[in-house]
Amino acid sequence: MNSIGKQVLNALKNEISELDYSRYIKQLQFNEEQSKSNLAVYNAPNALIANWIRTKYADKIAHLFEVNTNIKPTVIISVLTASTASSTPNAPVVVPERTITSLLNPSYTFQNFVVGGSNNFAYIAAKNVSEKPGMVYNPLFIYGGVGLGKTHLMHAVGNVMAAQGKTVIYTSVEQFLNDFSRHLSNRTMDRFKDKYRKCDLLLIDDIQFLSGKNQIQEEFFHTFEALRNENKQIIITSDKKPKQIGGLEERLKSRFEWGLVADIQPPELETKIEIIKKKCEINRVKLDREVINYVATIIENNTREIEGILSKLNAYSQLMGVDITIEFARNVLKEQMAEKRSNITIDLIMDTVAKELNVKTSEIRSKSRNSNIVYARRIAIYLSRSLTPNSMPQLAQYFGMKDHTAVSHTMKKIQELMKNDEDFKIKVEELSNKVSMVTSQ
Ligand code: ADP
């Protein structure tokens, strides 16, 4: 008889496209040894497939278990790493019980992290922390733009400590908040405190989302104090420096600076190339030098794009049974680039800018000289020109300006401001990331 794990995949087969099934789901192996009634573990052959399934189908798989067994398990898609796979071909990845709740990505290790000028400082800081947790920099605060490796580094410390049997919690602000609300309404706050104040390592990702959430800031403050008093390590990531996070209590801002604040900058071309090579190695994708260089030049600063690109190249080449040559890569990715651009529209930029800067879209398009509105209008024009294929005359028409020279003037103005004012530059980059994030979801 088929195991429940297989039955669930068979049921899933009926609900999804044949291509998704044969290309991805079919490659999963149910790991009976590690699975329990509330935990379903599957092994995937590589991280690309695992990530893809995690994002697209993990919820569905959990739901199908629930339909069949009345229990909704946590679904873990783990990866057969190169080392375990080569020594013992079918050895399952060991998922130690204590770290399961922390959901660390097993491939986010120090070994898999490419060190370059842009991230050297944060890397060394994280490495030191993993060797002497709670003793060198507490908290370690890592900040930088989207896709620059913040989560990777924090998981790397987590993986080191989890392997030593330490209790590691990885959480987002949202998860922390949900957990808090649940325990509050169940009157089980003792358990909440036990969980977060008794771990060896607390990893909080994207702390900027604490902004404006007062009740949870209070709770987080006490968690922070309790851990730090016990010399338990805390690592925090954010898209900006503590001082620049708006709507955050001063006492938290100052505590975030007590340990070490380390930034990660966008990678240089050389580092990008090395990261691509590393990702190819981990995912066992073969690309020649020319293709690697080409991919490095088309990705912008967000390293997160790399896995998507590799997965696409690999899938296409397998489907068509051809090697990944430079011509092939150009063709496949040309389409991707065009797709990416065409997803961003002026309307989307207007909505994002209006929401973030607290003005109305109609005001942005009006002739108002109110300084807040002028500020929002200039940024909207700048982003529309940088992120969409619209020409200057088209933008002039959209924004009701005299002609393209007015647009050109605005572009120059913004570029100059970005050069001279770091806070302004960060704000514009943040908005640009927000727009891009909406389209990549
Ligand atoms: P962030 O949290 O800063 O948004 P992530 O840590 O999620 O970024 O990184 C995005 C992707 O890029 C991940 O797959 C990560 O492994 C990879 N990555 C980023 N920087 C590096 C690096 N220096 N070496 C190897 N992989 C990297």
Ligand code: MG
């Ligand atoms: Mg992250």
